Each structure stands twice: as structure tokens, then as C-alpha cells.
Amino acid sequence: MTGFSDQSVAARLHSVRERVAAAARAAGRDAAEIRLVGVSKRQPVAAIRAALDAGLADLGENFVxxxxxxxxxxxxxxxxxxxAWHFIGALQSNKTAAVAARFDWVQSVDRLKLAERLSRQRPAALAPLNVCIQVHVGAEASKSGAPLAAAGDLARRVAALPQLRLRGLMAVPPPETDPARQRAWCRQLAALYFALQQEGMALDTLSMGMSDDLEAAVAEGATMVRIGTAIFGPRA
Structure with a gap:
């Protein structure tokens, strides 16, 4: 990893925290209510260890x-x-057993069969697996997620599974450079999240916002942002 050092990771992590704090202030929010997940896919263990040493408490990975x-x-x-380790990538059925046994969170649940497998395969000795429903906002065929119109019903079904704890919703909005358009995509997910809360569902996690759009996500109510290159630098 070109230019890697413990100090560079710590400095980038500090910079991201400052961005989150500034975004929270601008939105009239408390930065303490926004959880930072460092996306460490294709990053060396040395970089992850440096981030942990600098106080990072959550890691996101895409590949089992x-x-x-x-x-x-x-x-x-x-x-x-x-x-805490979060699985945030597209999950294949043949990988659910390993994910259920090893991860603390799965943020990419997009269909009921996947959730049922995770619930069955979560070891009884462990606490229920924290999960988020991944919602497909935008029209990108390459992105995973439950359709926006069907995500609420999926959330209700997943919430009833015994070895899962439904925490909230996640999305990967289309890439945009215009902050207004970034916010518009985030607002779609937030509207569903708040509607489900109004129904009485005990959701506490709205996972949206990455390195290029975290400010828009925080402005629209994100409680979790997933940041990769802004913390770890370019991937190998």
C-alpha cells in the first residue's frame, strides 16, 4: 500500500471524524449518534490494526x-x-453459514430466504445477529437491494426471525457530485426508515453515506456512515 503508515491512517481517521462532526453541527445533530464503519476490504491487516489503535470500533468487509x-x-x-465486524457486500447463499458464525452485523440482507438462512445458522451460543435490510435506491442494475416498495414488508418479516435482530436499513445510492441529488437519494431511504419507526418497529440504524457523500447522508438523518478510502487510502 503506497504511503501507508500508522500515522497516515490515524490522521485520515481523525479527518473523517472531523467531517462527521462538522456535518452533524450543520444539521443540528449530535455527532455522537453517528457510528463510523471503516470499510477495510482489500486493505492490509497492518492498516486495519492502525485504525483500531486510533480508536476505530467498527469494520466493514465485502468478501467472506x-x-x-x-x-x-x-x-x-x-x-x-x-x-464489531459488518458484512456489507452482496451475500451468496453458500456463504451464509460463515457470515452467521463470524460477523457481528450483516447490512446487506435483501431477501427473506437469505435472512432465514442467517437465522438458522447463527450459533445459539451467540447473541442474535444484527442485520439491516439493504434497499435498492436508484436504477443501477449492478447494485443489490430490495426494491423500495417491497422493503417495508421484508423488514417486518425479518424482524420476526429468532436469531436475528433487525436494526434498520442500508443503501448504496448512485454516485452523484451534486449535494442536492445526493440528499435526494438519501431522503428516499430515510423516509422509509422513519415510516417504519412510526409503525412501532424498534429500528435504530440508518446506514448510508460513504467517503464522497457522508455530509448529505448526515443531513438526511444517517446514524451510520461507511467510509473506506478516506480512512485507509487507495486500495491495493
Whole structure:
């Protein structure tokens, strides 16, 4: 990783925290209510360790085998640290057992069969697996997620599964450079999230916002942002 050092990761993490704090102030919000997930896919373990040493408490990974190898090297066990690990990528059915056993969160649940497998395969000795429904906002065929119109019903069904704890919603909006358009995509997810809360669902996580649009996401109510290159630098 060109230019990697513990100091560079710590400095970038500090800069991201400052951005989150500034965005929260601009929106009249408390930065403490916004959780920062460092997206560490294709990043070396040394960079992840530097981020943990600098206080990062949540890590996001897209690929199961890569993530499990990192967990083994860092000594992670679900619920036992040194950080909470979030699976945020598209999940194949043949990988659900490993994810259910090793991760603390799955943010990419987009269909009921996937949720049912995760619930069945979550070890009974562990706390229920934290999950978010991934919602497809935008028309990009390459993106995963439940259709916006169907996501509410999926959330209600997932909430009833015994070894899962439904925490909220997640989306990967289309890339935009215009802050108004960024906010418009985030607003779609936020509207569903707040509507489900009004129904009485105990949701506490609205996961949206990445390196290029975290300010828009915070302005629209994000409680979790997923930041990769702005913390770790370019991927190998």
C-alpha cells in the first residue's frame, strides 16, 4: 500500500471524524449518534490494526474469505472484539453459514430466504445477529437491494426471525457530485426508515453515506456512515 503508515491512517481517521462532526453541527445533530464503519476490504491487516489503535470500533468487509482471514489474524470473535465486524457486500447463499458464525452485523440482507438462512445458522451460543435490510435506491442494475416498495414488508418479516435482530436499513445510492441529488437519494431511504419507526418497529440504524457523500447522508438523518478510502487510502 503506497504511503501507508500508522500515522497516515490515524490522521485520515481523525479527518473523517472531523467531517462527521462538522456535518452533524450543520444539521443540528449530535455527532455522537453517528457510528463510523471503516470499510477495510482489500486493505492490509497492518492498516486495519492502525485504525483500531486510533480508536476505530467498527469494520466493514465485502468478501467472506478475505474477512475471515483478517479476523483470524486479529483475534476477532463475535461480540468479543477488538471491533464489531459488518458484512456489507452482496451475500451468496453458500456463504451464509460463515457470515452467521463470524460477523457481528450483516447490512446487506435483501431477501427473506437469505435472512432465514442467517437465522438458522447463527450459533445459539451467540447473541442474535444484527442485520439491516439493504434497499435498492436508484436504477443501477449492478447494485443489490430490495426494491423500495417491497422493503417495508421484508423488514417486518425479518424482524420476526429468532436469531436475528433487525436494526434498520442500508443503501448504496448512485454516485452523484451534486449535494442536492445526493440528499435526494438519501431522503428516499430515510423516509422509509422513519415510516417504519412510526409503525412501532424498534429500528435504530440508518446506514448510508460513504467517503464522497457522508455530509448529505448526515443531513438526511444517517446514524451510520461507511467510509473506506478516506480512512485507509487507495486500495491495493
Amino acid at each position: 474469505q478475505e474477512a475471515v482471514a483478517k479476523m483470524d489474524e486479529l483475534g476477532h470473535a463475535p461480540g468479543a472484539g477488538p471491533a
